[in-house]
Amino acid sequence: MTVLTRPILEIDFNNLLDNYLTLKRLASSSICAAVVKDDAYGLGASEVAELLYNEADCDTFFVAHAIEGAAIAPKLPKARIYVLQGIGEDSLETFRENPQLIPVISCPEMLDFWKANRVNGIKPAIHIETGLNRLGFRENELAALSDDDKSEFSLVMSHLACADEKGHFMNEHQLEAFRRLKNDYFPKLPASLSASDGVFLGNDFQLDMVRLGAAMYGINTAPYRENQMKNVVRIKAPVLQIAPLPKGDFVGYSATYRANTDRKIAIVSIGYGDGIPRSLSNVGKVFFKTGCQLSEARIIGRISMDNIICDVTNVDNLQVGDTAYLADDFYTLDDMGRDAGTIAYEIMSRIGKNKRFVRKIKRDRL
Amino acid sequence: MTVLTRPILEIDFNNLLDNYLTLKRLASSSICAAVVKDDAYGLGASEVAELLYNEADCDTFFVAHAIEGAAIAPKLPKARIYVLQGIGEDSLETFRENPQLIPVISCPEMLDFWKANRVNGIKPAIHIETGLNRLGFRENELAALSDDDKSEFSLVMSHLACADEKGHFMNEHQLEAFRRLKNDYFPKLPASLSASDGVFLGNDFQLDMVRLGAAMYGINTAPYRENQMKNVVRIKAPVLQIAPLPKGDFVGYSATYRANTDRKIAIVSIGYGDGIPRSLSNVGKVFFKTGCQLSEARIIGRISMDNIICDVTNVDNLQVGDTAYLADDFYTLDDMGRDAGTIAYEIMSRIGKNKRFVRKIKRDRL
Numbered sequence: 001m002t003v004l005t006r007p008i009l010e011i012d013f014n015n016l017l018d019n020y021l022t023l024k025r026l027a028s029s030s031i032c033a034a035v036v037k038d039d040a041y042g043l044g045a046s047e048v049a050e051l052l053y054n055e056a057d058c059d060t061f062f063v064a065h066a067i068e069g070a071a072i073a074p075k076l077p078k079a080r081i082y083v084l085q086g087i088g089e090d091s092l093e094t095f096r097e098n099p100q101l102i103p104v105i106s107c108p109e110m111l112d113f114w115k116a117n118r119v120n121g122i123k124p125a126i127h128i129e130t131g132l133n134r135l136g137f138r139e140n141e142l143a144a145l146s147d148d149d150k151s152e153f154s155l156v157m158s159h160l161a162c163a164d165e166k167g168h169f170m171n172e173h174q175l176e177a178f179r180r181l182k183n184d185y186f187p188k189l190p191a192s193l194s195a196s197d198g199v200f201l202g203n204d205f206q207l208d209m210v211r212l213g214a215a216m217y218g219i220n221t222a223p224y225r226e227n228q229m230k231n232v233v234r235i236k237a238p239v240l241q242i243a244p245l246p247k248g249d250f251v252g253y254s255a256t257y258r259a260n261t262d263r264k265i266a267i268v269s270i271g272y273g274d275g276i277p278r279s280l281s282n283v284g285k286v287f288f289k290t291g292c293q294l295s296e297a298r299i300i301g302r303i304s305m306d307n308i309i310c311d312v313t314n315v316d317n318l319q320v321g322d323t324a325y326l327a328d329d330f331y332t333l334d335d336m337g338r339d340a341g342t343i344a345y346e347i348m349s350r351i352g353k354n355k356r357f358v359r360k361i362k363r364d365r366l
Numbered sequence: 367m368t369v370l371t372r373p374i375l376e377i378d379f380n381n382l383l384d385n386y387l388t389l390k391r392l393a394s395s396s397i398c399a400a401v402v403k404d405d406a407y408g409l410g411a412s413e414v415a416e417l418l419y420n421e422a423d424c425d426t427f428f429v430a431h432a433i434e435g436a437a438i439a440p441k442l443p444k445a446r447i448y449v450l451q452g453i454g455e456d457s458l459e460t461f462r463e464n465p466q467l468i469p470v471i472s473c474p475e476m477l478d479f480w481k482a483n484r485v486n487g488i489k490p491a492i493h494i495e496t497g498l499n500r501l502g503f504r505e506n507e508l509a510a511l512s513d514d515d516k517s518e519f520s521l522v523m524s525h526l527a528c529a530d531e532k533g534h535f536m537n538e539h540q541l542e543a544f545r546r547l548k549n550d551y552f553p554k555l556p557a558s559l560s561a562s563d564g565v566f567l568g569n570d571f572q573l574d575m576v577r578l579g580a581a582m583y584g585i586n587t588a589p590y591r592e593n594q595m596k597n598v599v600r601i602k603a604p605v606l607q608i609a610p611l612p613k614g615d616f617v618g619y620s621a622t623y624r625a626n627t628d629r630k631i632a633i634v635s636i637g638y639g640d641g642i643p644r645s646l647s648n649v650g651k652v653f654f655k656t657g658c659q660l661s662e663a664r665i666i667g668r669i670s671m672d673n674i675i676c677d678v679t680n681v682d683n684l685q686v687g688d689t690a691y692l693a694d695d696f697y698t699l700d701d702m703g704r705d706a707g708t709i710a711y712e713i714m715s716r717i718g719k720n721k722r723f724v725r726k727i728k729r730d731r732l
Contacts, residue, residue, distance in 0.1 A: 001475065003476050004456050005453070006433075037672065038639035041639075064639070064722070065722050086606070088604070089687075090370050090371060109607075110369050110607075113369040129609070133615055134617075134633055134670065134673055134675060135673065240476075240501060241476075243499070245499055250497065254527070255528055272711075272712045272715065273404035275716075301499070305404055306451060307500055307501065320476075342644050345638075346638045346644045349638065350716055353719040355405065355433075355719075
């Protein structure tokens with residue numbers, strides 16, 4: 001037995017790279033761009049981009065903000081980096097300093113800004129709206145573009161709303177709209193419609209470029225079947241204390257759990273301050289390995305900033321310093337998202353930004 | 367009109383300092399320690415601790431993990447920094463290198479570890495359990511301590527479960543238990559029971575030291591009445607695009623919103639990747655200022671990683687580049703927490719860790 005206090009975040013770069021290569025095989029006629037926005041969904045954009053650039057010949061990346069692109073550009077000297085939120089007064093300087101960054105222009109006002117502030121040598125992408133009703137030129141705005149306007153661009157893209165549901169009517173509807181608008185307004189430009197969920201919808205959706213994000217990070221973007229991707233994120237934390245919980249006693253803030261029989265509890269050194277969703281209070285699960293046995297323990301009471309309390313009445317031989325498994329191959333962030341009433345994307349994005357973790361990158365060099 | 371792309375996080379250090387001083391007046395007989403764990407609830411532990419140390423003579427701090435203490439210690443050369451998660455194999459070196467750090471010992475196993483690995487010149491605090499059923503020595507464990515064991519400590523502390531509810535029976539129950547255990551086992555030690563919510567329960571709860579966290583950061587820890595604290599966090603983001611939403615159209619991922627009449631929408635450049643809870647999808651609010659008018663716009667569809675879509679049909683004269691207010695003095699993180707089904711603490715902790723914000727500290731030097 002030893003005493004430990006810090007949570008551990010393990011990011012499996014072997015599996016991340018495998019996932020990228022699997023997706024690349026599925027979309028073998030397309031350019032397979034990597035989406036590393038939001039610090040690669042919290043997993044570390046610099047390290048992820050460098051891995052894909054050096055070990056999988058990936059030369060096309062997507063970020064949301066120009067500053068995110070500027071942070072990774074030096075490590076990817078020959079890559080193109082598309083910036084999804086586009087260009088504005090507050091990012092113009094960053095584009096000027098980083099000629100690898102390519103803005104995605106999503107509305108006429110931004111196009112006007114671009115035309116007044118062109119950066120030498122860069123041909124932007126244009127985002128067109130096909131049904132998500134988020135960013136993108138609407139059809140009347142496309143119709144108002146001059147030929148000169150249209151010649152500004154080097155790529156036409158859109159984004160699917162319901163690609164994680166294979167039979168959803170929106171998928172065909174958006175593909176149809178995208179084809180029509182592209183042919184009418186940008187017949188000669190390369191085209192990109194799908195993120196990783198779209199890749200699984202088949203060749204029709206893959207076009208010239210796909211933008212691989214969530215699935216590469218191990219999220220099941222095709223939840224209508226077993227995940228084809230390998231798990232990338234594992235979260236552990238040590239047991240700080242084990243204590244009896246007498247019948248009638250309350251647990252945690254606001255006393256939301258009460259013991260109806262004598263129980264045994266473990267206090268685990270991780271909390272919502274580390275990114276574990278507080279909505280797992282009284283519903284989430286923590287796992288323990290005792291010998292070859294995997295035991296499931298229910299989270300009881302409110303999750304607090306630094307600690308989780310769980311019911312270990314049925315976990316034998318547990319000791320202070322033992323490891324609690326919060327997320328692993330047998331209980332992924334998809335599972336946690338389902339239990340927490342959200343999606344793995346949101347949890348991953350939160351977890352990865354926390355500095356309190358002992359951060360480990362798993363990577364076997366060949 | 368101009369085009370802008372980046373969200374803005376403003377942290378009001380004037381108000382944070384005022385809040386600390388207000389709390390200090392309320393607990394004028396106690397040492398007023400500042401809780402800066404979890405990177406000061408995400409607001410930046412180094413800056414917050416430095417502010418309180420230099421401008422409010424605060425010399426006692428609490429963090430959760432030793433590495434958090436080590437990060438702020440150099441700027442607070444004469445301060446004591448208590449470490450709530452205590453000490454273990456994975457933090458021993460950090461304690462040895464930073465003699466200002468004082469572990470809070472919460473169970474017999476950790477005490478044994480301490481006795482085998484004492485750090486010269488440091489007298490730990492002891493955490494005792496009084497009803498939260500989280501960390502802390504249980505009574506039978508206190509009874510088993512030798513006189514030598516008891517002489518290890520310099521402070522005895524516990525933590526309240528329901529201090530945000532003034533009449534809750536747990537408050538008196540815990541105060542009573544704490545007094546009894548302290549008198550039986552540590553009659554001569556200084557004592558600390560309350561965080562900032564406990565300060566509002568009156569003098570009885572303040573004892574020798576209070577640990578000021580949430581209320582200092584502007585959170586209403588006494589929600590049974592109007593907030594006595596000033597707001598500290600303001601979040602803004604620019605409108606990237608304005609578009610008509612035709613009757614019958616869907617919005618966002620999984621098409622969870624459908625327009626029953628023709629609407630007008632704005633796409634705002636902030637999302638759950640920036641820490642805005644995804645649970646605000648279809649229920650949250652965004653505000654706009656047009657002239658002297660404050661307009662409320664409902665968030666529609668799913669919040670995505672980088673963008674929020676809201677219904678601005680009734681917001682007049684809105685333009686691309688205008689500011690959307692996500693949190694401000696008129697709609698605080700407490701309000702957002704209520705709408706999102708969580709608490710301000712969790713949101714603050716997420717928001718502050720995001721590097722995509724333009725981060726502004728508001729501080730008027732006198």
